[in-house]
Each structure stands twice: as C-alpha cells, then as structure tokens.
Amino acid sequence: MLELNKVRLVHNQGTSTEVVALHDLSLKVDTGQFVTVVGANGAGKSSMIQVISGAARPTSGTVRIGGADVTLRPDFGRARQVARVFDDPRAGTAPELSIEENLALAMSRGRRRRLRFAVTRSRRSVMREHLKQLGLGLEERLSAPVALLSAGQRQSLTMIMAGLTQPDVLLLDEHLAALDPGTAQRVLALTVDLSAELSCTSVMITHNMEQAISVGDRLLVMGRGRVIADISGAEKASLTVPGLVSRITEAGAEASDRMMLSPRSG
Numbered sequence: 001m002l003e004l005n006k007v008r009l010v011h012n013q014g015t016s017t018e019v020v021a022l023h024d025l026s027l028k029v030d031t032g033q034f035v036t037v038v039g040a041n042g043a044g045k046s047s048m049i050q051v052i053s054g055a056a057r058p059t060s061g062t063v064r065i066g067g068a069d070v071t072l073r074p075d076f077g078r079a080r081q082v083a084r085v086f087d088d089p090r091a092g093t094a095p096e097l098s099i100e101e102n103l104a105l106a107m108s109r110g111r112r113r114r115l116r117f118a119v120t121r122s123r124r125s126v127m128r129e130h131l132k133q134l135g136l137g138l139e140e141r142l143s144a145p146v147a148l149l150s151a152g153q154r155q156s157l158t159m160i161m162a163g164l165t166q167p168d169v170l171l172l173d174e175h176l177a178a179l180d181p182g183t184a185q186r187v188l189a190l191t192v193d194l195s196a197e198l199s200c201t202s203v204m205i206t207h208n209m210e211q212a213i214s215v216g217d218r219l220l221v222m223g224r225g226r227v228i229a230d231i232s233g234a235e236k237a238s239l240t241v242p243g244l245v246s247r248i249t250e251a252g253a254e255a256s257d258r259m260m261l262s263p264r265s266g
C-alpha cells in the first residue's frame, strides 16, 4: 500500500518564487494497483512522484510505503522500495558503463559497495534471460557501452533495471514521451507485464489520453496540486478521449476558482 496523507509541497518557500505544488494531497493506492495520472502542465504530477520517490521532502504531511513512514527518508534510502523511470531515456542508465555493468548495478542496488559492478556468471545468465524478453538482441551485446544504444533500447533497458530492483512502487514519469509510437507501444507493453510480474504498485504519468484510459486499474486527474478526479471500473472503461480532455480542462478551471476564493490556499 502506498499512502499519501495531507501532503503539501512548497517549492522555494519564503521567496518571491514560492509555488505550492501539492495542496494537502491524500491518496491510497493498493499493492498491485496500476494508476495512470493525467493533468495540465504544472498540475503537480511530477511533484507527486518526487515526494513518493524521496527526491522532494513534503513541507507537511506523510508518505507511507507498505505501512512504513518514509517521509523523512531520502531517495537513496528508498532505492530498494521505489524504482523511478524518467522521460529522458538517458536518465536511467550510466552511458559509460556496459549493458551488463548497468544491470549489475540494478541487481545490487542497496547492497555493499564492492559488489555493485560485479558481473558474475550467474548474474550474466539472469541478465540474458531478461534481455531476451525484449526481442532487441541486447543479450548478445552485454559488453557494449550503453551510450551506443538508441533511446528505445535504453528505455527498455531502464525498465529491466527497474524490475531487477524488485520495487514495491514503480514510478513512471512520462517514460514513453521521447519514444517513437512503435517503440512506445513496446515499452508500454513491457511496463504493464513487469508491473504484473512484480505485483508492485505502479504510478504512470502520461500526456497520452488513450494510454491513460486503456492502461491500469485507476486514473487520477490532477489540477493545481490536487487530485480532482479518481476514476476506475465502469466509469474508466467508458471514458472517451474528448471526455477526459474536458475533465482536465474543468480541473484547471475549478482549481483557479478555488484560488480566487481562497488566495492563501493557492
């Protein structure tokens, strides 16, 4: 279970550029649930991912993963619980290291430092099995530097690395945005399979409305730091792209109205 309780996040607090990115956001996501998140630019989607991953510490409120309060635990202290995949395919891998060294890093995340890059025979065979599933031939290029891979190959590798850490929570921050439509479709299928295989809690931010509707068990619409709509079941199944777009537009307008009425909460 992932639980956010009245999480408030203020960027640049006390300065002229202060922004309230999350307004007392409360959310419970069951273990194994796959949630897609949509919202206008600046709605607070990435900020929510940051407080879950530990990249940002909430100004107030709590974050719990599997019942444990992790609010004050920094991102490196959550590395075994939370895996995060970014929109930039270059962000999740070390370019100067080979494919097998990157995978070894993922396999030993959170373990003692001297074991981190160890590429043992047994590890190599596990790596080959995982890479074969991608159908990209990467299992034959284990010693190739990751810098030589295409964006789609790198993001596929990042997904495999995320899976190897066996996280409780998988965070996907527009991770398909830089990929061509065919590659995005393949990486999306890999994401869904991996999430089911790991039975982890998955949170996927996307600006692709079709993906938001068709993937996952639950869809959150965010607007100005709040969850404005929480859609699942039959309601989600019957959503259309124009219908979802108007929910997002309404969300922005509603939040603006609230700000006008109560400037201190905005």
Ligand SMILES: Nc1ncnc2c1ncn2[C@@H]1O[C@H](COP(=O)(O)OP(=O)(O)OP(=O)(O)O)[C@@H](O)[C@H]1O
Pocket (backbone or CB within 6 Å): 011, 012, 019, 020, 021, 039, 040, 041, 042, 043, 044, 045, 046, 047, 048
């Ligand atoms: N590091 C930061 N410093 C100051 N303000 C920030 C920072 N990060 C985000 N913000 C602000 O917080 C608000 C929420 O931003 P956030 O990136 O969470 O939105 P988002 O929904 O992910 O947007 P997008 O779809 O454009 O990626 C915005 O007003 C943004 O300008």
